[in-house]
Amino acid sequence: MKNEEIIENADNNENAVKTANTNENSKKISVWYEPIKTCKQSGARLGIVHTPHGNFETPAFMPVGTQATVKGLSPEEIKETGAGIILSNTYHLWMRPGSDIIKDAGGLHKFMNWDRAILTDSGGFQVFSLSDLRNITEEGVKFKSHIDGSKHLLTPEKAMEVQNDLGSDIIMAFDECTPYPADEAYAKRSLERTTRWLERCIKAHKRTDVQALFGIIQGSTYADLRKQSTREITSFDLPGYAIGGLSVGESAQLMNEMLEETTPLMPADKPRYLMGVGSPDYLIDGVIRGIDMFDCVLPTRIGRNGTVLTSRGKIIVRDAKYARDYNPIDDECNCYVCKNYSRAYIRHLIKAGEMFGLRLASYHNVYYLMHVMEKVREAIRQDRMLDFRQEYFEKAGYFKKPL
């Protein structure tokens, strides 16, 4: 899947690399944040994150490849969308094929043939998503494997060991993604345990020279707890900080309120990563509140399930009304899919269960989000992020209607 615009993106990325190498700031730590500018209108940040596997501009969206693959897309295709970093997962790769296999393969980059940056989640999200199969203790989390039912103990130390073996550029502290809703007492216990686990992660992390450990802020939907967690987590000098436990069922308004309690307390010279957020409206609102990095399964998942993102909002392209719609998914999109295929064809493929249809929808959705982020960065550059937000929402609306 080739097209001209994508090649331009690649060029931009190379330019970014040059900037980094010639920057007198060149630091010894493996991953660092280079601020470029702050939007005068919104306070949104433009920057570059430097990693051992290349740099990427922020605000950035990271496609998710849980099992060492962004479902349906080849690494070459992911690059075409403009992605400079992708996500993978500790728990899943530990269960299968086993982190030793990936280590012996030469690390995750080599194993999956992805030479740009990789961030691995620690398994903290599986504490949330596999809640029926696990038991939390101070020591760690006992999991019953979702594959074969075998029992495993994931601890902060183990999460570091596995991620060290994987060799990802950014590794995440082992946390508990606190479920929503959570009562305040539980949310407090949970966030404090996540802080204690972070201390253990820092002690256990052996490859600080090539891998950056990010801490994760929790605190559920309680402003005081978010502040407490932010203070605790940022008291450790780390190359970056994430905000977790959001976008887990609470309203968009509540999520944004929590961000407003959190980001002002985070250091300005480190990247800020909002975990698990990926609809365009959430991305834009996160950027305005000072977020630099996002990841989400949304574009690939909804794509596989027949929904695509467009400049006029999402459409369920699987629906009957598109059976004879020979237009591209989005007539304003320059991606390979929109240049070559129609809604009617993609609908047909998805209805017929053809894997190519899933691929096309996934490719477009990832490209679409990458393109939104590119426009976001441009808006910051021009100090018009709030204007951009208004223009975008007027045209595309909300991904999900606000509650």
Next chain:
RNA sequence: GGGAGGAUUCCCGAGUGGCUAAAGGGGGCAGACUGUAAAUCUGUUAGCUACGCUUUCGGUGGUUCGAAUCCACCUCCUCCCA
């Protein structure tokens, strides 16, 4: 020519007197999906002047308070033997 078994709502296929507008699957339609147990899941799928009524289980006619279910004849289909 002889024998046997069938025909059920869009399709396949349960159901063998009332609890049946009729299981289940498929297909159709619609929705959900946000650090991936997801190419998954959920709802819906006779009609209507709808909290009730009407039509429906090959056709016609019977038995019965009541039939997709029992009986008779008819039509068509499949299989086996000649």
